[in-house]
Amino acid sequence: MQPSAKLGFILLLTPLLLWLALLIFIPHVDMFLVSLRERVGVGKYDTSLANYRTFFTEPLYLWTFLRTAVMSVVATMITLIIAFPVSYYIAKIARGRLQSALFLLCLIPFYVSELVRTFGWMILLRETGLVSNLLQWAGLADQPVEMLYNDAAIMVGLVYTSMLFMMVPLVTTLESLDDSVIEAGYDLGGTGFSVLREIVIPHAAPGIVSGCIVVFMLSLGNYLTPTMLGGKDSLWFTELIYSQFIVRFNWELGAAFGFMLLLLSSLIVWGMLKITGQTLEKTMG
Amino acid sequence: MIPTIPQPRAIRFAYGAYVVLFFVYLALPLTVVAVFAFNDSQFPSLPWEGFTWNWFFGAERPQIGVFHERGILRAIGTSVFVAVCVSVLSVAVGLSNAFLFNRYQFRGKGLLYVIMLLPLVIPGIVLGISILVFSSTVANAAWDMAEWDIEALRPGMLLVVLGQFSFIATIASLVISARLQKFDQTLEEAALNLGATRLTAVRTITLPFLMPALIGALVVAFLMSFENFNTTLMLVGSDAPLTITMFDRLKEGSTPLLNAVSLLLMLGSSLLALAMIIFQRRR
Numbered sequence: 409m410q411p412s413a414k415l416g417f418i419l420l421l422t423p424l425l426l427w428l429a430l431l432i433f434i435p436h437v438d439m440f441l442v443s444l445r446e447r448v449g450v451g452k453y454d455t456s457l458a459n460y461r462t463f464f465t466e467p468l469y470l471w472t473f474l475r476t477a478v479m480s481v482v483a484t485m486i487t488l489i490i491a492f493p494v495s496y497y498i499a500k501i502a503r504g505r506l507q508s509a510l511f512l513l514c515l516i517p518f519y520v521s522e523l524v525r526t527f528g529w530m531i532l533l534r535e536t537g538l539v540s541n542l543l544q545w546a547g548l549a550d551q552p553v554e555m556l557y558n559d560a561a562i563m564v565g566l567v568y569t570s571m572l573f574m575m576v577p578l579v580t581t582l583e584s585l586d587d588s589v590i591e592a593g594y595d596l597g598g599t600g601f602s603v604l605r606e607i608v609i610p611h612a613a614p615g616i617v618s619g620c621i622v623v624f625m626l627s628l629g630n631y632l633t634p635t636m637l638g639g640k641d642s643l644w645f646t647e648l649i650y651s652q653f654i655v656r657f658n659w660e661l662g663a664a665f666g667f668m669l670l671l672l673s674s675l676i677v678w679g680m681l682k683i684t685g686q687t688l689e690k691t692m693g
Numbered sequence: 694m695i696p697t698i699p700q701p702r703a704i705r706f707a708y709g710a711y712v713v714l715f716f717v718y719l720a721l722p723l724t725v726v727a728v729f730a731f732n733d734s735q736f737p738s739l740p741w742e743g744f745t746w747n748w749f750f751g752a753e754r755p756q757i758g759v760f761h762e763r764g765i766l767r768a769i770g771t772s773v774f775v776a777v778c779v780s781v782l783s784v785a786v787g788l789s790n791a792f793l794f795n796r797y798q799f800r801g802k803g804l805l806y807v808i809m810l811l812p813l814v815i816p817g818i819v820l821g822i823s824i825l826v827f828s829s830t831v832a833n834a835a836w837d838m839a840e841w842d843i844e845a846l847r848p849g850m851l852l853v854v855l856g857q858f859s860f861i862a863t864i865a866s867l868v869i870s871a872r873l874q875k876f877d878q879t880l881e882e883a884a885l886n887l888g889a890t891r892l893t894a895v896r897t898i899t900l901p902f903l904m905p906a907l908i909g910a911l912v913v914a915f916l917m918s919f920e921n922f923n924t925t926l927m928l929v930g931s932d933a934p935l936t937i938t939m940f941d942r943l944k945e946g947s948t949p950l951l952n953a954v955s956l957l958l959m960l961g962s963s964l965l966a967l968a969m970i971i972f973q974r975r976r
Contacts, residue, residue: 435823528722629816
């Protein structure tokens with residue numbers, strides 16, 4: 409490289425390295441180190457796995473962790489099942505203005521804060537809410553029905569909140585599927601179902617994977633929706649992290665929880681990429 | 694299932710109905726939030742007590758409107774300030790990253806690119822606590838070594854900006870990179886042949902070409918910062934941005950005031966998004 413090009417290179421590299429080192433890499437290493445500390449006295453710490461031991465031996469912690477993981481997987485699958493037909497409709501069936509209008513309509517709700525979306529569901533689902541009133545009016549219930557503060561409400565909120573992140577990659581990949589390929593499938597004697605299974609889904613795989621990864625991540629790390637829509641028994645793992653950090657001020661245990669959450673999400677993302685043979689650059693970039 | 698292949702009418706109808714139902718589902722929560730902003734009652738729920746503008750303009754208890762509610766106005770101010778800082782910073786770093794990854798070949802480039810994508814797959818709350826832990830480590834070290842109290846490293850505005858920047862910068866980099874990849878580099882070479890310096894060439898040729906992506910990244914970064922919750926929650930100090938303030942209010946119980954704020958938010962972000970789309974179409 410010429411000296412001037414080298415200078416330019418260094419100038420461009422510096423912000424990137426500063427950002428990744430100071431805000432991503434070192435903080436995570438530091439968090440891991442803190443999670444390995446055990447408080448043995450005032451301002452005195454030992455290095456030990458005590459926090460991780462607490463995590464694995466306290467049933468509430470482990471149970472919440474597993475529950476959060478399973479419910480995030482379920483939320484991801486429901487989102488995929490609801491979003492796929494609509495994405496297919498937008499990408500392959502709607503044409504021209506209708507197509508771009510529908511796609512825009514999908515985007516609008518997500519320019520609005522997640523808090524507002526969750527608030528909307530609260531107004532709909534609570535005891536004095538619209539759904540409860542509607543049921544009473546229709547004669548299906550004879551008293552107010554409380555639909556908030558349970559796992560189903562959390563699920564509704566999670567699916568709603570992450571819908572867009574499934575739709576956008578799905579529509580994009582499905583749009584690139586040539587109509588003639590589908591026609592060829594039918595010409596060769598395929599039925600609607602076999603064309604879907606043999607042609608459409610394999611073609612959409614990168615979109616499905618990247619949508620699922622993002623939705624899973626967002627559900628796993630969500631704090632707002634489970635807190636607002638969930639009840640006393642529907643604890644989410646992020647709520648444990650928050651309470652260790654902010655309420656109990658036990659940063660060591662909180663850091664261990666944070667690390668476990670990071671580990672779980674990385675494992676699942678990595679696993680999904682491996683199973684489907686995708687790479688992070690291709691699905692995110 | 695494409696238009697050129699005939700399907701039974703019943704299936705087509707069912708499919709269409711499903712899509713309609715889906716859009717009703719998308720619109721429903723936002724519609725109720727908007728409608729109940731005008732309910733003349735203390736609660737954003739049925740029964741409907743009549744139409745009022747009080748939750749926007751009311752100046753007296755019990756119906757103090759958005760424009761007379763100091764706490765909310767201050768929170769909006771904080772949010773705008775944070776969002777401007779985050780979006781400008783993210784676009785600046787994103788632009789630099791786009792040039793770095795498009796124009797230079799160096800060892801470890803692929804690895805660095807993957808690391809740059811990682812913030813997108815780290816849960817927001819983990820980003821928040823890791824930055825919180827690290828900044829307090831630094832602050833404590835500064836105090837232990839020199840009795841130097843760095844107030845800025847305690848939870849507050851600076852940490853909120855840094856925390857949001859740490860993942861929004863990735864998105865800005867991707868948006869700008871995608872556009873720079875489409876740039877025909879011979880245009881820049883032509884400018885150089887005509888006697889321009891490298892900096893002039895970039896400023897007069899490349900940057901105008903990138904402008905739609907820069908504006909797009911700026912708007913997206915602004916909106917993402919404005920509505921960020923998870924990362925902000927862990928790093929917030931005494932001056933809370935709007936989402937955190939609204940969350941605290943919502944926990945105490947909701948009044949249509951929150952609906953009014955939400956409606957303004959919806960209008961604001963839709964207008965911003967629409968303006969961006971129109972700007973990019975015109976190009």
